[in-house]
Amino acid sequence: EVQLVQSGAEVKKPGESLKISCKASGYNFPDYWIGWVRQMPGKGLEWMGVIYPGDSDTRYSPSFQGQVTISADKSINTAYLQWHSLKASDTAMYYCGRPQGSGYQVDYWGHGTLVTVSS
Amino acid sequence: SNVLTQPPSVSVAPGKTARITCGENNIGSKSVHWYQQKPGQAPVLVIYYDSDRPSGIPERFSGSNSENTATLTISRVEAGDEADYYCQVWDRSSDHVVFGGGTKLTVL
Numbered sequence: 001e002v003q004l005v006q007s008g009a010e011v012k013k014p015g016e017s018l019k020i021s022c023k024a025s026g027y028n029f030p031d032y033w034i035g036w037v038r039q040m041p042g043k044g045l046e047w048m049g050v051i052y053p054g055d056s057d058t059r060y061s062p063s064f065q066g067q068v069t070i071s072a073d074k075s076i077n078t079a080y081l082q083w084h085s086l087k088a089s090d091t092a093m094y095y096c097g098r099p100q101g102s103g104y105q106v107d108y109w110g111h112g113t114l115v116t117v118s119s
Numbered sequence: 120s121n122v123l124t125q126p127p128s129v130s131v132a133p134g135k136t137a138r139i140t141c142g143e144n145n146i147g148s149k150s151v152h153w154y155q156q157k158p159g160q161a162p163v164l165v166i167y168y169d170s171d172r173p174s175g176i177p178e179r180f181s182g183s184n185s186e187n188t189a190t191l192t193i194s195r196v197e198a199g200d201e202a203d204y205y206c207q208v209w210d211r212s213s214d215h216v217v218f219g220g221g222t223k224l225t226v227l
């Protein structure tokens with residue numbers, strides 16, 4: 001059974017760094033893209049970017065390029081989303097998901113990690 | 120850049136048919152996927168490649184895509200279908216994934 005298990009909720013202050021994780025199981029992790037999606041409070045879904053763990057090919061949506069870092073460690077089947085300096089506007093739920101096929105449809109999702117940034 | 124336009128809300132009585140649209144110039148040339156998201160839960164894929172249904176999704180859910188509009192149709196709507204629905208495409212030319220703004224389906 002495919003599962004994506006995300007790390008727990010975080011409360012941080014502006015300017016702090018953060019790295020959240022998404023651990024995959026039930027399939028061959030290096031062979032599938034992993035993506036990250038942001039959902040700000042009361043708002044819609046926003047695609048942030050994807051990584052292919054097999055060769056670490058990473059692609060960011062224009063709105064998130066330079067704002068976050070997506071990485072993966074295929075030795076432990078885990079993908080990461082990282083911020084070097086958080087802002088209050090980073091407060092959101094973050095989902096990892098496994099896009100596949102030629103249309104990048106996400107067939108499996110993590111449960112989400114709530115990140116709260118407040119002074 | 121992609122702009123997928125969805126109506127903010129759609130209301131339907133139980134047992135009737137709900138239609139949720141997703142508009143973009145020439146969207147018919149792309150594959151459209153649809154997700155259902157209930158409050159406090161992760162999204163769930165309900166339609167992919169315009170009209171295919173993942174296993175476990177009721178046949179009441181169907182999709183179509185032509186010219187400038189893709190449509191998610193939910194037949195014999197039930198109270199449990201109340202949720203936010205999002206369309207999604209991958210734009211091959213820009214290599215970007217885009218979501219629509221979402222539609223809140225209310226079952227009256």
